Amino acid sequence: MNFTIVPLHPSHDKKVFSCGKKLLDNYLHIQAKQDVKKRLSACFVLIDQEKKVKGYYTLSNTGISRDLLPVGLCKKLPKSFAVLPAILLGRLAVDGSVLGQGFGELLLIDALKRSHKVSISVIGSLAVIVDPVDERAVDFYQKYGFFALPDSGKMFLAMKTISDLIDL
């Protein structure tokens, strides 16, 4: 079976997508298309040959307050940036039918590569930020080097680390 990752399109069959988290299922079924239309986020989907959606992620611009960053990192950044530019990987999910087959990692790496490319050639971004839905999602992101930002529930991966991780 061939799979590709492409921007969400009306021809894609997303209605039976189910990852086990209502919030993430409903988002794809109901909200994603509207958010893309309003330019609030970009949505990329993993589709099979029949254009059935088997996974997805979203990217948006975000800002991260310098108070949340580790002191060591903060010291290296110009004080003029009270809020630092970053990319939000808002949602990432894989359909139950293909769970545990490497597609979560594939989507995550695709999102990190895409974010990195944008950050070096289009819009400066210090990091990719994620907003994990639960503790299991925290474990998943931790595996790839994301660390928790205090009092925000969010996690952080520096673009510099992403360069090393994806071996560009």
Ligand SMILES: CC(C)(COP(=O)(O)OP(=O)(O)OC[C@H]1O[C@@H](n2cnc3c(N)ncnc32)[C@H](O)[C@@H]1OP(=O)(O)O)[C@@H](O)C(=O)NCCC(=O)NCCS
């Ligand atoms: C988290 C999720 C995306 C992982 O997708 P997946 O396709 O099953 O993951 P993969 O098969 O690519 O696994 C990649 C690696 O992560 C590990 N992993 C997968 N889920 C994990 C979890 N919840 N916690 C810790 N590690 C996890 C796998 O063991 C694998 O590691 P290995 O190569 O050392 O064995 C998927 O479980 C999912 O969609 N969950 C519901 C939605 C969700 O929680 N999204 C997270 C962000 S909001």
